[in-house]
Amino acid sequence: MVPKWHWTNKPKKEKKEILKRISKGWSNLVYQKKDRVKCKCLFCGKEFEVKKSKIKYGRGKYCSNVCKNKAFGLKERGDKHWNWKGGITTESDKIRKSIEYRLWRESVFARDRYTCQKCLKGNKYLRSHHINNFADYPELRTAISNGITFCKKCHNKFHKKYGKRNNNKEQLKEFLI
Secondary structure, eight states: OOOTTSGGGSOHHHHHHHHHHHHTTOOHHHHHGGGEEEEEOTTTOOEEEEEHHHHHTTOOSSSSHHHHHHHHHHHTSGGGSTTOOSSOOOHHHHHHTSHHHHHHHHHHHHHTTTBOTTTOOBOSSEEEEESSOTTTOGGGTTOGGGEEEEEHHHHHHHHHHHOSSSOOHHHHHHHHO
16 A cells, blocks of 8 residues: 555656656655765775764764674774673683684594484584593593583483582493493
8 A cells, every 4th residue: 555645646747747857867865965975984994975964973984884893893802892801711711612622522522423422312412521520630631532422411411410520430331321
């Protein structure tokens, strides 16, 4: 349904006049350009047009949202970020996000053929479990022989039964039976 104010609802004479203007390249944009100003993007340096009213409200600094987001991303990194707490990432987090740890994890999954060693099901929710604790045996953190693949459900069952501290091979053997 076309609204009452739409140009197609105008009398025939007015319609013809509007169609002539459109065929000559006339549009509302031609008239809107009078209140526009050329600006330069603060991020990429590209020139673009923006309405004067937008500049009045602090806009017109970036040519697109992409440039705006990239500029804010650079502005708020590290100690400039609002939530910066002086670089207090724990040693454990640094290790778990390292390349060596990711390679260990993938190697354990590949060795166990991406299947849980308790229920023997291939599952998209796999966990690499340390046989000897991550905290107690720092030299075995990335040893492939110290890992086993569990699904999320079985991994939670293991830790529910034996806790998260002082885990060892005997507990694992008992759990797998």
